[in-house]
Structure formats: structure tokens, C-alpha cells
Amino acid sequence: MQIYKILKKSNLDSLVSILSKKQKFMAPVSKGLNKFAFESVTSSKDIALKYIPTILAPKKYFMPQYETLIEYDTKEGQNMKAVVEYENMVLFAVHTCDLAGIQCLNIVFSDRPKDLNYLVRKNKITIIGLECNEVCDEYSTCAFMDNDLPNGGYDLFFTDLGEYFIVHVNTQMGDAIINDTKLFEDATVSHINELEKLREKKRKLFINQFGIDRQKIPELFDKSKESQIWDDIGNRCLSCGNCTNVCPTCYCFDVMDVQNLDLKTGKRIRVWDSCQNETFAKVSGGESFREARSDRKRHRFYRKFKYPVNRYSRFFCTGCGRCTRTCMAKISLLETLELLIKENKVK
Amino acid sequence: MKRPKIAFFDFACCEGCQLQVANIGEALLDILDIADVVEFREVMSEKWDQSFDIAVVEGSITDHHAIERIKMIRSRSKLLIAYGSCATIGGINGMKNNFELDEIRKEVYGKDYKYFDTIKTMPVHHVVKVDYFVNGCPIYPPEFITVLKAALSGIPYDVPDKSVCIECKFNENICMYEKGLTCMGPITRAGCNSWCINNGNICYGCRGMVSNPNEKSAKDILEKYKIDLNLILNRINMYNKCRELEDNEQKRY
Numbered sequence: 001m002q003i004y005k006i007l008k009k010s011n012l013d014s015l016v017s018i019l020s021k022k023q024k025f026m027a028p029v030s031k032g033l034n035k036f037a038f039e040s041v042t043s044s045k046d047i048a049l050k051y052i053p054t055i056l057a058p059k060k061y062f063m064p065q066y067e068t069l070i071e072y073d074t075k076e077g078q079n080m081k082a083v084v085e086y087e088n089m090v091l092f093a094v095h096t097c098d099l100a101g102i103q104c105l106n107i108v109f110s111d112r113p114k115d116l117n118y119l120v121r122k123n124k125i126t127i128i129g130l131e132c133n134e135v136c137d138e139y140s141t142c143a144f145m146d147n148d149l150p151n152g153g154y155d156l157f158f159t160d161l162g163e164y165f166i167v168h169v170n171t172q173m174g175d176a177i178i179n180d181t182k183l184f185e186d187a188t189v190s191h192i193n194e195l196e197k198l199r200e201k202k203r204k205l206f207i208n209q210f211g212i213d214r215q216k217i218p219e220l221f222d223k224s225k226e227s228q229i230w231d232d233i234g235n236r237c238l239s240c241g242n243c244t245n246v247c248p249t250c251y252c253f254d255v256m257d258v259q260n261l262d263l264k265t266g267k268r269i270r271v272w273d274s275c276q277n278e279t280f281a282k283v284s285g286g287e288s289f290r291e292a293r294s295d296r297k298r299h300r301f302y303r304k305f306k307y308p309v310n311r312y313s314r315f316f317c318t319g320c321g322r323c324t325r326t327c328m329a330k331i332s333l334l335e336t337l338e339l340l341i342k343e344n345k346v347k
Numbered sequence: 348m349k350r351p352k353i354a355f356f357d358f359a360c361c362e363g364c365q366l367q368v369a370n371i372g373e374a375l376l377d378i379l380d381i382a383d384v385v386e387f388r389e390v391m392s393e394k395w396d397q398s399f400d401i402a403v404v405e406g407s408i409t410d411h412h413a414i415e416r417i418k419m420i421r422s423r424s425k426l427l428i429a430y431g432s433c434a435t436i437g438g439i440n441g442m443k444n445n446f447e448l449d450e451i452r453k454e455v456y457g458k459d460y461k462y463f464d465t466i467k468t469m470p471v472h473h474v475v476k477v478d479y480f481v482n483g484c485p486i487y488p489p490e491f492i493t494v495l496k497a498a499l500s501g502i503p504y505d506v507p508d509k510s511v512c513i514e515c516k517f518n519e520n521i522c523m524y525e526k527g528l529t530c531m532g533p534i535t536r537a538g539c540n541s542w543c544i545n546n547g548n549i550c551y552g553c554r555g556m557v558s559n560p561n562e563k564s565a566k567d568i569l570e571k572y573k574i575d576l577n578l579i580l581n582r583i584n585m586y587n588k589c590r591e592l593e594d595n596e597q598k599r600y
């Protein structure tokens with residue numbers, strides 16, 4: 001049985017204040033110029049309830065930009081100590097596209113060999129989703145990717161219905177919040193009907209822009225390996241790496257040692273890396289597997305729409321639109337897909 | 348182990364990088380715990396006339412005397428670190444290479460210009476072997492310390508060959524292009540933790556270009572922002588003019 005609760009909007013601030021006293025409470029905050037970022041807040045007035053996808057995806061809490069894996073000490077021999085950095089936190093108002101992004105990361109880091117640092121940290125994070133009642137902007141393709149409606153991956157899920165949020169309770173962690181804070185009421189049939197009405201309305205707002213079925217994408221990419229389109233976007237791309245850093249599902253990293261000033265102790269860290277970087281596919285001797293920018297661009301698209309479908313039966317593009325918003329060369333995911341569809345006459 | 352000796356030298360520059368080092372603060376004291384600084388004009392008057400383990404060199408090579416002097420420093424030192432844009436990529440001094448040398452000398456020295464020697468601006472590695480590079484105008488102190496640690500423990504340091512945007516996005520800044528401004532970040536080497544953008548400024552490209560910049564597209568993008576081509580070239584050349592010496596003469600140690 002599905003459990004639904006109600007939180008009056010007037011109680012949101014109490015919720016934030018209670019939860020933020022117990023652990024870090026992260027929520028979208030406005031940075032001006034219609035830009036948003038997840039940051040730590042203690043009051044509901046700092047939260048941007050209406051927001052478009054944040055500059056960085058919530059990925060930054062699950063796999064931080066810089067993360068210590070090991071501390072070493074070579075004063076006497078080689079002593080290594082494994083380190084897991086984590087803190088208890090609530091992630092509030094995560095949109096459905098980003099919930100899907102976190103699910104993708106969960107799949108990758110649970111694959112063998114399991115990534116304990118990631119999995120330990122993930123268990124310390126409580127996720128509260130927030131439904132998008134409207135499409136965020138013209139760059140998103142969440143409806144096409146089937147991420148405009150909740151598909152699990154949260155502890156609680158909020159939908160804004162005016163005076164109140166209707167809240168879906170999905171896990172024990174979510175249930176604990178309901179019980180501990182005592183701010184929630186039971187939902188009645190009329191509340192559920194309101195939710196149904198909103199979802200009905202959304203069906204007209206969230207539309208597939210491409211005119212093809214999502215399941216045709218792997219076929220499309222099978223046919224597109226030698227497409228001229230990769231050269232075209234390769235010629236425009238600056239290899240700045242923005243598109244992969246902002247992507248909720250890009251998880252590549254580099255590992256390096258950072259020594260302390262005593263030159264005897266230090267730590268091994270991992271840092272986000274990007275297939276768009278010149279050095280990413282370089283091997284000793286100076287050869288690079290993907291020297292041409294067009295190859296690197298193509299690789300990024302195949303890593304979203306083809307390879308993970310083969311391996312995990314799942315698309316690794318959530319449709320959040322971040323890569324398009326952030327590209328100063330105006331390379332658009334939506335346009336690129338449209339061109340590929342046109343070129344291959346896929347229906 | 349014997350305490351390594353470090354000496355600082357400067358050539359054509361503003362000495363701003365020395366000032367950055369002098370201002371490092373606590374970490375500098377930690378360095379002094381493990382090494383001896385034997386010569387450093389910004390903070391001490393003593394001079395050292397013997398050999399040393401690490402020479403830290405600021406400034407570009409701009410006359411024949413400088414060539415002799417840097418060769419001498421190199422011969423006295425086990426390792427050489429070039430630091431600051433002037434020393435590592437020619438930097439601002441490279442703008443001199445936009446003009447005829449005599450034209451420059453007349454402008455600077457007036458009618459007696461013939462008595463003043465000058466040559467095309469060169470970064471240090473065009474004259475002697477450089478073991479470590481700390482790019483930047485001025486240097487970013489944490490990177491300087493990283494390089495010093497690498498030099499002291501004999502491991503290599505590569506200047507990052509990825510864009511400033513990488514670090515800028517790690518810091519979740521709003522992109523200058525989205526503010527309607529332009530920025531050299533996409534074609535400039537990372538390593539400064541996007542220092543300028545974090546503080547509300549654009550990137551001027553002081554750390555030099557990545558090894559394989561997409562200059563054509565960078566120009567196209569800047570042009571779209573209605574910046575005229577000369578200004579774009581000026582912006583790219585401001586720190587990077589000495590690249591041409593490398594392209595034309597393959598002059599590189």
C-alpha cells in the first residue's frame with residue numbers, strides 16, 4: 001500500500017529547522033541570474049522551491065569533487081589507512097531528473113568491484129524529492145527520458161499542491177522523519193485526487209520533443225558512429241569539460257597522492273575527471289585513444305545513450321539539460337539528437 | 348639527510364611572484380623547517396656564492412646579460428623551478444615581441460637607445476633546462492607549495508593540461524558567458540583553482556594555453572559576443588605571445 005501524507009506549507013519552516021539541527025540540510029538556493037546551487041540551509045526562506053536544475057547536480061554530495069581515499073605514512077615502512085569521508089545529511093527538493101541521476105550512480109558504484117566510499121556515504125544521505133509541476137526550460141528532455149514523474153530513488157517525495165505538499169513515504173528513513181517531526185497529517189482521498197489532477201495536467205506539458213520512441217535511441221546510435229555530426233560539434237567544442245562536470249551521471253575520476261610538507265605523510269585522493277580533457281585518454285608514451293575532439297564528443301553521447309544501455313539496461317541521460325545550458329560553444333544535446341534522428345531517418 | 352638549499356632569483360618581472368611567496372605565511376615556516384633559503388632578495392640581504400639544490404627563478408629573459416646570468420644560475424643548481432608567467436611562458440613581457448626591437452628601444456630609452464641591449468622576450472626554458480614550472484601571474488601559492496614539495500622529494504609535477512573551467516565548475520561559479528561576459532578559462536591551463544572567477548573577475552589566461560586549444564572555435568565564440576578580432580587576438584596574446592617563438596624556431600629545452 002502506498003502511504004501519502006500532507007505537510008502544510010506553513011509547517012515547512014519547522015521541518016527545515018528540526019531536520020537542520022540534527023544533520024546538514026541541503027536544498028536549492030538561488031544564486032541570481034536564474035542559477036541555483038544545492039547548499040546548506042537552516043530556514044525555509046533560503047530555499048528556492050521553484051528552481052531549474054542547479055549548476056552542479058546533487059552528485060557532488062555522493063561523490064565529492066575531491067575525496068580522500070587513503071592516508072599514508074612512510075616514516076617507518078609503508079603505512080596506509082583507508083578513509084571514508086561522510087556526514088549525515090538530508091537532501092531536500094531533488095527533482096525527478098536528479099533522482100534518476102543518483103539511481104544511475106548507485107548502479108555504477110554497486111557494480112563489482114563495489115565502491116565502499118560511495119556506498120557508505122550514500123547510506124548517510126536522506127533524499128527528499130520534489131516534483132516539477134512545469135517544465136523547467138527549453139533545454140530539458142526529461143519527458144523523453146521518462147524522468148518527469150517520480151520513479152523511486154527517494155525517502156520522501158513532495159508534490160506542491162498550493163497550500164500544502166502531498167508527500168509520498170517510500171522508505172523507513174522517510175517514515176522516521178514523519179514520526180519524529182510530528183508535522184505531517186494523513187492524506188485523504190481528496191488530496192490524492194488533487195495529485196492525480198496535477199499529473200493529468202503534466203501529461204500535456206511534458207512532451208517528447210523528438211517524435212520517436214525512446215527505445216529507438218540505441219538503434220539510432222548504432223547507425224551514427226561515422227556521422228558528420230560528431231565532426232561538426234567537435235570543431236566547435238573547446239574541451240572545457242563543463243558538460244561532464246555538471247552532468248548528474250558522469251562519474252569518471254582520477255586518483256593522485258598529495259603529500260604533506262613533512263614529505264613523509266600524505267593522502268591519496270580522487271578528483272573528478274572528464275573524457276573531454278585532453279589528457280583523459282592519454283597513455284604513457286604520449287599516445288591518446290581519443291585525440292580528436294570529435295571522438296571525445298561522440299564518446300560522451302555514447303556514454304549516455306548506448307554503452308550503459310548495453311551494460312545496465314538504462315539510459316544515462318536524465319534529460320536535465322545541464323550540459324546544454326553550460327556550454328559556451330552552444331553545443332546542444334537536444335539539437336544533436338534531433339540532427340541524428342533526421343540524418344538516420346529513424347521513426 | 349643534509350638540508351637542501353634553495354635560492355630565489357629574478358629577471359624581467361614585477362617581483363609580484365616573490366611577494367606571493369613572502370606572503371605565504373605559515374606554510375612557508377614549515378618549508379623553512381626542512382630547507383634553507385640562502386638567497387631571496389625580497390626578504391633578505393645575504394647573498395650566497397656557492398652551489399644550491401633548488402634555484403627558483405622569476406622573470407623573462409630579455410637581454411644578453413640575462414642569458415649569461417641564467418646559464419650561470421643553472422650551472423650552480425641541481426634543480427631549477429621557473430615560476431610566474433614571465434619565467435614559464437614569457438607572459439606580459441612577451442607583448443614586446445609584437446614590435447621591432449629597435450622601435451621598442453627608441454620608445455623606452457630615447458635617443459641613446461643604441462647603448463641598451465635587448466632581445467626578443469623568452470621564457471626561461473628557451474635558454475636553459477627547467478625542471479619544474481609554476482605558471483600564473485602571479486603564481487597561485489598552493490600550487491607553488493605543491494611544486495616545491497615535488498622538487499624536494501624528487502617527483503615530477505605536470506602543469507595541468509585541462510581548462511580553468513574544470514576548477515571553476517568544481518567551485519560551482521556562475522559562468523561568465525552566462526553573465527554575458529567573455530572569459531579565457533576554456534583555453535587556459537587549470538591549476539589556480541579558478542582564482543579570478545571565484546573573486547568575480549574573468550580569467551585573463553595568465554597561466555598560458557592548454558596544449559591543444561581550439562583557437563578557431565574560441566575566436567568564433569568571442570566574436571559572437573561582438574568583440575572585434577583585434578581585441579580577441581590581444582586578449583589571447585596578452586600572456587601567450589612567446590608561443591610564436593616556439594612555433595617558428597622550435598626553441599625549447
Ligand code: SF4
Nearest residue numbers: 237238240241243327
Ligand atoms: S561544455 Fe561545450 S565546449 Fe565544453 S567540453 Fe562540453 S561540449 Fe565542449
Ligand code: SF4
Nearest residue numbers: 247317318320321323
Ligand atoms: S547528458 Fe546532459 S541532459 Fe543528459 S543527464 Fe547529462 S547533463 Fe543532463
Ligand code: SF4
Nearest residue numbers: 097132136140142320
Ligand atoms: S529536467 Fe524535468 S525533472 Fe528536471 S528540473 Fe527540468 S522539468 Fe524538472
Ligand code: SF4
Nearest residue numbers: 512515522523530532
Ligand atoms: S567563468 Fe570562465 S572559467 Fe568559469 S566556466 Fe565560464 S568560461 Fe570557464
Ligand code: SF4
Nearest residue numbers: 539543550551552553
Ligand atoms: S583564473 Fe585565469 S587569469 Fe586568473 S589566475 Fe587563473 S589562469 Fe590566471
